[in-house]
Amino acid sequence: MTKDAITAAITEQGCADVGAVKTCTKAGTGCGSCLPLLKQLLAESGVAMSKALCEHFTQSRQELFDIIRVQGIRSFSELVASHGTGRGCDICKPAVASILASIGGGQHILDGEQATLQDTNDHMLANLQRNGTYSVVPRVPGGEITPEKLIVLGEVARDFNLYTKITGGQRIDLFGARVELLPAIWRRLVDAGFESGHAYGKALRTVKSCVGTTWCRYGVQDSVGMAIGLELRYRGLRAPHKVKAAVSGCARECAEARNKDVGVIATENGWNLYVAGNGGFKPRHADLFAADLDSGSLIRHIDRFLMFYIRTADRLQRTSNWLESLDGGLDHLRDVIVEDSLGLCAELDEAMERHVGNYSDEWAGVLEDPDRLRRFTSFVNAPDTPDPSIEFVTERGQPVPGPSLIAGPSLEVRT
Numbered sequence: 423m424t425k426d427a428i429t430a431a432i433t434e435q436g437c438a439d440v441g442a443v444k445t446c447t448k449a450g451t452g453c454g455s456c457l458p459l460l461k462q463l464l465a466e467s468g469v470a471m472s473k474a475l476c477e478h479f480t481q482s483r484q485e486l487f488d489i490i491r492v493q494g495i496r497s498f499s500e501l502v503a504s505h506g507t508g509r510g511c512d513i514c515k516p517a518v519a520s521i522l523a524s525i526g527g528g529q530h531i532l533d534g535e536q537a538t539l540q541d542t543n544d545h546m547l548a549n550l551q552r553n554g555t556y557s558v559v560p561r562v563p564g565g566e567i568t569p570e571k572l573i574v575l576g577e578v579a580r581d582f583n584l585y586t587k588i589t590g591g592q593r594i595d596l597f598g599a600r601v602e603l604l605p606a607i608w609r610r611l612v613d614a615g616f617e618s619g620h621a622y623g624k625a626l627r628t629v630k631s632c633v634g635t636t637w638c639r640y641g642v643q644d645s646v647g648m649a650i651g652l653e654l655r656y657r658g659l660r661a662p663h664k665v666k667a668a669v670s671g672c673a674r675e676c677a678e679a680r681n682k683d684v685g686v687i688a689t690e691n692g693w694n695l696y697v698a699g700n701g702g703f704k705p706r707h708a709d710l711f712a713a714d715l716d717s718g719s720l721i722r723h724i725d726r727f728l729m730f731y732i733r734t735a736d737r738l739q740r741t742s743n744w745l746e747s748l749d750g751g752l753d754h755l756r757d758v759i760v761e762d763s764l765g766l767c768a769e770l771d772e773a774m775e776r777h778v779g780n781y782s783d784e785w786a787g788v789l790e791d792p793d794r795l796r797r798f799t800s801f802v803n804a805p806d807t808p809d810p811s812i813e814f815v816t817e818r819g820q821p822v823p824g825p826s827l828i829a830g831p832s833l834e835v836r837t
């Protein structure tokens with residue numbers, strides 16, 4: 423799909439919003455990475471963009487976040503009854519579920535009405551793969567793992583016949599788990615001290631690190647210790663989109679922190695903080711936000727950066743697009759976070775402390791609750807029956823999807 427074809431759909435065929443452009447051109451119906459570009463082309467063509475989250479809410483995500491926070495709303499039903507219309511859709515339900523989870527309160531995301539709002543992956547606390555099985559990603563904070571835990575991962579993969587691959591975020595992904603096996607796999611992992619890695623969520627994923635002063639001759643700070651501290655602080659934090667971070671132990675930057683939403687690079691005097699980088703469809707190097715911070719200041723700045731992003735970004739907007747759309751850009755962000763120009767910092771600090779205090783492992787929470795466990799079946803009327811259509815073949819000594827797939831490279835999208 424070319425830019426000219428999309429522009430023609432807007433200017434000649436009258437497409438006036440992203441949904442219409444998607445229907446007309448099929449752009450944005452694959453991985454969705456080009457959706458920000460569609461918005462940009464609509465704006466460049468002079469189309470006034472609605473701030474409405476979807477047909478059920480006239481408010482933007484940011485406005486809904488404030489409504490939920492200020493009015494203490496705790497459910498989608500309450501919100502749609504008081505501020506929306508209809509019964510919700512696949513756009514507003516996960517967005518509101520994410521806001522409710524970000525604001526916190528200790529409710530498990532699979533409890534009560536919350537469970538019905540979740541996206542496909544959150545719904546099973548695992549990532550759906552192309553043959554209908556799921557992948558399992560336990561958290562490995564900072565990428566540091568003991569031999570004993572490595573052995574457990576190997577044993578679990580062997581015993582459940584799972585494909586294993588090391589991820590870019592320095593952890594180990596276990597692929598090919600049938601839905602009914604997820605609780606048994608996680609029972610083994612939780613008993614060995616693992617917890618959810620939130621690879622399925624719009625949430626903090628990983629904090630990657632190099633070995634820093636622990637091993638490296640060039641290191642000037644303990645990058646592993648800092649990465650583990652950050653990952654344990656922000657684990658489970660739900661956001662408008664996924665959040666990745668990294669810590670490098672010196673300017674050589676082996677952890678590639680500058681292509682992360684939050685990047686930390688050690689200096690002789692402390693830490694440099696970079697924000698709003700990412701790889702993906704449109705790579706962006708992170709911007710230097712503050713230099714030579716001590717550890718406490720670094721964490722305080724990241725707390726506020728993440729909470730301000732969570733409060734004010736659009737649905738599915740990474741920190742890079744958010745910063746580029748922010749009035750006043752990086753200078754404004756510094757004013758808000760460092761100078762407290764909006765008088766928000768105490769609230770942002772409190773929100774992060776609440777998140778840290780309320781954290782609990784989602785998978786441990788499933789295993790202890792028979793109601794939550796009941797969803798992990800292929801057939802509700804035959805809970806012990808595995809899906810017979812799932813097949814595997816062997817490739818390079820590991821099981822991979824066979825010929826029966828649930829989806830090709832593109833899915834039909836609701837218009």
Ligand code: SF4
Nearest residue numbers: 632638641671672676
């Ligand atoms: S970033 Fe620096 S400290 Fe870290 S591994 Fe590379 S050279 Fe060593």
